[in-house]
Amino acid sequence: MHILLVDDDPTFSDVIAARLERRDHVSLTLAVSAEHALQLVDAASQPFDCFLLDIMMGDIDGIELCHRLRQHSSYQTTPIIMITASQETPLMEQAFHAGATDFLRKPLDEVELAGRIKSAMLLVDALKREKAGRAALQSVLTSHDPVSGFDISERICLSGVSGILDYHELEKSLLRLQDGLYHISVFRIVVPAFQKASCSRGRSETLQLLRDVSQGILTAAPADTPFMSYIGRGRFLCCVLGRMTGTSETFRTCIQDKVCSMLDARSLDYSDAFEVAVHQLNDHRIISRTAAVALVRSEFERASLSLESLPPVHDIEENIFAETDWLLCDADAGL
Known part of the structure; x- marks a missing residue:
């Protein structure tokens, strides 16, 4: 760097x-x-x-x-x-x-400086991934040849979808909120059969599926500006600021209906592979900014470790995280 x-x-x-x-x-x-x-x-x-x-x-x-x-x-x-x-x-x-x-x-402080530099390095890496993903997407969209070899663990920045963020930008958007309590609902949204779908389709169709799911989530989210990111393996993180009027099941149904409508319009048959699972990660609707950041970091780390099972996330005792900064804890080890 x-x-x-x-x-x-x-x-x-x-x-x-x-x-x-x-x-x-x-x-x-x-x-x-x-x-x-x-x-x-x-x-x-x-x-x-x-x-x-x-x-x-x-x-x-x-x-x-x-x-x-x-x-x-x-x-x-x-x-x-x-x-x-x-x-x-x-x-x-x-x-x-x-x-x-x-x-x-x-x-x-030297440790704090190292932590912020590490954060910058992670962002640089994310930006490079975004640039590479953008080039790959442009390549497949302009090519008539099928493209295979899609890596389901790849954390792609779907730059063509207005409103979706790279994970690190999502986290920074939360960190920029003033310290305090908020009506925030944090969701894990998963396409359970994403691996099957990606194996049976070319890279171009797989990327388009992710774009359609992203657009469906953004359209269905009960907020004007939800914070959302794709974190790999068919998983999305979505943070909705403001009061939720419906349930997770209502949200899931709305997403699935909207995505299926887009797939039908493209004449793509995912009837045997497409389904959306929505899990709300916080039990309490009013949580602190710190707790919300801790939730999204936990999900991102779980996805980065490629864990196949996703255990339920229970309430977080907010005082545990009050003085915690994950970027600083292992700064010396990581740089």
């Missing part, structure tokens, strides 16, 4: 450089000002994978630099982590509005 650190304090930059250069697979370039950073960006033969930007700098501050980087075609989704000594919430709101991914407060 190639990181560009932009800070006009050489002492601070040297300290961060010393810490990061001890990490495997991390290379660091230093810039002493926003202008210097933009010159390095223009001259780089390969795009940077991540940016660390100090907010308070000279003529061009970190927020303006973040905004300019987002205008660059190569950096519209690259992780940008802001660094600040300020405690002002409006300042961070401006940074997020400019396109920042995350932020750190000075003085930096």
